[in-house]
Amino acid sequence: MAQKVELRFEGVDEVEAQRLARLLKDDLLDEVEGISAEISKDRADTMDFGATLVLVLGTRVAVEIAKAVGDFLRRHSGAKLNISADGAVIAQGLDSKDAAKIASAFAERFKAN
Numbered sequence: 001m002a003q004k005v006e007l008r009f010e011g012v013d014e015v016e017a018q019r020l021a022r023l024l025k026d027d028l029l030d031e032v033e034g035i036s037a038e039i040s041k042d043r044a045d046t047m048d049f050g051a052t053l054v055l056v057l058g059t060r061v062a063v064e065i066a067k068a069v070g071d072f073l074r075r076h077s078g079a080k081l082n083i084s085a086d087g088a089v090i091a092q093g094l095d096s097k098d099a100a101k102i103a104s105a106f107a108e109r110f111k112a113n
Contacts, residue, residue, distance in 0.1 A: 005109065006040070006084045007053040007069070010093060017051035020079055024072050025053050031068045034061050062106040070099040085109050 007024065009017040018039070025037045036056040057065060073079055073096040083091040083105050091098075091105035 003057060003109065004085065005055045005057070005106070007055065008051065008082045008084070010080045010082055012079070014051055020076060021051050021053045023076070024069070027072050028053075028055070028065060028068050031071075032057075032061050032064045035065065062109070063103065066099075066103040066106045070096070070102050073098070073102075 007021070009020045012020070021039055025039060028035060028037050034057065038054050040052045040054045055065065069081070073081065073094065077096060079095065081091075081094045082089055083094065083102075090109055091101055094102055094105075
């Protein structure tokens with residue numbers, strides 16, 4: 001069963017969040033097979049390109065995504081990420097030191113569904 005997970009960078013302006021979301025999307029599409037990744041706008045009434053990365057994935061790739069996200073955060077020091085699903089935040093303020101929390105957030109999400 002496919003799951004939808006949203007990734008959003010915090011603590012940066014909208015332009016930087018958009019840049020980081022695009023870079024992470026490219027990394028994930030290069031490193032993880034079997035996912036769909038799209039950039040989504042938070043508000044339909046703005047002209048921005050969106051800064052929320054929406055992933056649609058199956059259970060089998062959750063570990064690969066957690067690793068790729070952790071690697072991305074290590075390369076982009078200072079970036080902080082929120083992970084949400086079904087409108088609920090499942091992990092907040094993750095940074096390069098939080099590889100275990102990233103893996104746990106994805107594992108818990110897929111165990112519950």
